[in-house]
Amino acid sequence: MKVLLLSGNFHSQGGMIDYLKCWADQLARCGEDFYVISVSGQAEFLEYPQYTFLSKKRLSDLSMREIALSFISHSPIMKDYAEFIAAVTTGLNAREIHIIDDSVWAPFIANWLKKKLPKATELVVTVHDPKFHIGQHISLLGRFSSIVSRRFLLSLATEGQIRLHVHDRKLIPGTVFEKLPMSAFWIEDHPVRDPIVYRSLNFPNNPVRIGFVGRVEPYKGVDLFIDCLLRLEKLRDDIEYEAYVVGRGALPESVSQLRCCHVINDFLPEDQLHSVIANMDLVILPYIEGTQSGIASLCHTYHIPLIVSDVGALPNFVNKKNVGEVFAAGDVAGLTASVHAILLNPDKLKMWRRNYGV
Numbered sequence: 001m002k003v004l005l006l007s008g009n010f011h012s013q014g015g016m017i018d019y020l021k022c023w024a025d026q027l028a029r030c031g032e033d034f035y036v037i038s039v040s041g042q043a044e045f046l047e048y049p050q051y052t053f054l055s056k057k058r059l060s061d062l063s064m065r066e067i068a069l070s071f072i073s074h075s076p077i078m079k080d081y082a083e084f085i086a087a088v089t090t091g092l093n094a095r096e097i098h099i100i101d102d103s104v105w106a107p108f109i110a111n112w113l114k115k116k117l118p119k120a121t122e123l124v125v126t127v128h129d130p131k132f133h134i135g136q137h138i139s140l141l142g143r144f145s146s147i148v149s150r151r152f153l154l155s156l157a158t159e160g161q162i163r164l165h166v167h168d169r170k171l172i173p174g175t176v177f178e179k180l181p182m183s184a185f186w187i188e189d190h191p192v193r194d195p196i197v198y199r200s201l202n203f204p205n206n207p208v209r210i211g212f213v214g215r216v217e218p219y220k221g222v223d224l225f226i227d228c229l230l231r232l233e234k235l236r237d238d239i240e241y242e243a244y245v246v247g248r249g250a251l252p253e254s255v256s257q258l259r260c261c262h263v264i265n266d267f268l269p270e271d272q273l274h275s276v277i278a279n280m281d282l283v284i285l286p287y288i289e290g291t292q293s294g295i296a297s298l299c300h301t302y303h304i305p306l307i308v309s310d311v312g313a314l315p316n317f318v319n320k321k322n323v324g325e326v327f328a329a330g331d332v333a334g335l336t337a338s339v340h341a342i343l344l345n346p347d348k349l350k351m352w353r354r355n356y357g358v
Contacts (some may be wrong), residue, residue: 203350221329228284
């Protein structure tokens with residue numbers, strides 16, 4: 001039995017909920033028994049059965065392949081969290097517990113859990129972003145608490161109390177974890193959700209639809225995407241395309257210079273976000289920093305080709321199945337050349353889509 005534990009708040013706007021669903025889908029495909037516990041936050045948008053105070057339920061009455069959610073509406077101290085979680089997971093005979101959100105509380109809950117769990121139970125803490133990037137912890141207090149949290153994680157991993165889950169071993173160098181032996185890590189790619197063949201006959205669209213999708217943050221490089229569009233508009237080739245910028249956040253002033261670009265500067269509910277991605281022909285993720293992307297995972301769900309920068313584990317989303325291209329982060333000329341070549345030869349999009357298995 002594998003238990004996935006969310007130790008902090010999460011919401012449908014961020015990528016954590018999609019990460020949870022991706023992993024649940026992947027485990028179900030593999031026929032693994034798994035269970036999900038959420039100790040705080042809201043989850044009315046989840047598609048799984050929900051249970052309040054799971055410890056009051058008879059565990060024998062629940063299917064082990066069913067995802068159940070347990071909520072604690074108040075905010076107990078870490079010890080109370082750990083005792084509650086330990087009671088549930090011991091009843092499930094869990095062999096692994098994965099704390100999958102990168103909250104500052106994760107190492108503290110892990111420390112208490114380790115004292116309560118049977119010695120044979122392995123405890124794994126996911127570190128989505130081993131190296132801080134400019135989109136994280138803008139406030140000094142947030143950055144300080146995260147540094148303390150990371151140091152505590154390092155201490156627990158050094159003592160062999162936990163293992164650290166990272167999405168690619170190349171994300172480890174240059175971080176506080178780089179001196180740990182590889183045995184201290186659990187290396188596993190960002191999971192992807194079950195594929196959905198949303199479009200089969202009308203791909204690509206005419207004109208081709210290209211877009212930046214996701215929350216607008218400085219580290220995601222939306223200004224590079226807009227610069228790329230401005231350069232495309234200056235080319236004299238007879239190319240047709242529709243450009244989209246979809247996501248809430250502060251957009252650069254240069255967006256007003258675009259002659260033709262559909263801008264949705266707002267948060268989209270999950271169903272609308274899925275619809276936007278499913279109807280794209282090419283999604284561009286020009287991240288300057290970062291390690292992974294929930295949007296890239298959704299593109300895999302709907303078999304949408306990608307152009308991504310070479311930061312973090314983003315190239316893994318493209319290279320493993322050859323479903324797009326990778327460019328050097330910050331190289332707007334290289335990005336423009338890639339997009340331009342695709343617009344001149346849209347059949348390349350069909351090839352990438354076939355590589356998904358469509």
